[in-house]
Amino acid sequence: MRFVKGHGTENDFVILPDPDGALDLTPEAVARLCDRRAGIGADGVLRVVRTKAADIEGAGIDPDIDAGAEWFMDYRNADGGIAEMCGNGMRVFARYLVDAGLAAPGEWDVATRAGLRRVTLGASGDVSVEMGPADVLGPGEATLADAVFQGERVSVGNPHLACRVDGPLAALDLSRAPGFDPAVFPEGVNVEFFRTVGERHLEMRVYERGSGETRSCGTGTVAVAAVAARGMDEPGEWTVDVPGGRVTVALGRGTSRLTGPAVLVAEGETRPGWI
Numbered sequence: 704m705r706f707v708k709g710h711g712t713e714n715d716f717v718i719l720p721d722p723d724g725a726l727d728l729t730p731e732a733v734a735r736l737c738d739r740r741a742g743i744g745a746d747g748v749l750r751v752v753r754t755k756a757a758d759i760e761g762a763g764i765d766p767d768i769d770a771g772a773e774w775f776m777d778y779r780n781a782d783g784g785i786a787e788m789c790g791n792g793m794r795v796f797a798r799y800l801v802d803a804g805l806a807a808p809g810e811w812d813v814a815t816r817a818g819l820r821r822v823t824l825g826a827s828g829d830v831s832v833e834m835g836p837a838d839v840l841g842p843g844e845a846t847l848a849d850a851v852f853q854g855e856r857v858s859v860g861n862p863h864l865a866c867r868v869d870g871p872l873a874a875l876d877l878s879r880a881p882g883f884d885p886a887v888f889p890e891g892v893n894v895e896f897f898r899t900v901g902e903r904h905l906e907m908r909v910y911e912r913g914s915g916e917t918r919s920c921g922t923g924t925v926a927v928a929a930v931a932a933r934g935m936d937e938p939g940e941w942t943v944d945v946p947g948g949r950v951t952v953a954l955g956r957g958t959s960r961l962t963g964p965a966v967l968v969a970e971g972e973t974r975p976g977w978i
């Protein structure tokens with residue numbers, strides 16, 4: 704199995720080129736690929752498949768979604784579970800397509816389980832993604848050990864709980880999953896902890912559903928910016944620092960745009976029979 708390894712602000716991915724949809728990618732195979740000791744190691748897998756060849760029904764997306772999007776980003780979390788969207792993954796996915804000569808630099812749509820997402824990129828450099836609306840849905844609660852954190856539930860295509868904290872983020876122990884009410888988040892949730900560090904400038908850590916603590920989460924940065932901007936007439940552009948680097952989030956009426964790096968670092972082939 705051919706693979707490419709890449710990351711966006713150190714949220715890292717195994718990219719699997721599968722243009723014709725020939726791969727039978729089981730949850731177990733994804734978990735083996737993402738295993739940081741026994742596998743290649745990653746926060747998730749990006750299967751690169753032509754939308755027309757994707758098993759749209761099995762993927763649970765709207766069959767109409769292929770209109771205008773040649774490629775479908777089949778995103779999987781490190782535990783093998785499926786997620787609707789991945790913001791950092793989308794930048795890396797787009798960079799891979801251009802690097803491999805499968806798409807030209809410019810502006811085009813990619814299909815995801817959360818709908819179409821428009822990417823903009825040059826032959827090198829940062830990638831921007833139209834992330835759609837970030838819907839702030841109301842209060843929610845997370846726990847870490849005995850501490851309770853109040854947050855806001857946000858949908859960026861996938862579920863988030865963005866919790867503002869006062870103290871240093873480094874003091875939080877994210878070695879274990881935050882607790883949450885499964886009745887409120889029946890599909891699980893990505894939990895962000897963030898604080899304001901300047902004018903429209905945030906710092907964030909995240910515990911991702913299906914992957915654990917990661918160095919960055921693109922949809923998570925959009926979620927925390929949307930919560931921080933609530934009530935502002937002009938939400939504007941936000942800088943979000945994450946352990947793996949920095950991204951910018953531009954908020955508009957019912958839209959959001961994520962911009963940041965996307966880096967391809969290696970490519971290779973798994974040993975025959977290993978997976």
Ligand SMILES: N[C@@H](CCC[C@H](N)C(=O)O)C(=O)O
Nearest residue numbers: 786789790791861920921922
């Ligand atoms: N790291 C991603 C989000 C990946 C999916 C997430 N773990 C989920 O289950 O919703 C990002 O950059 O957005």
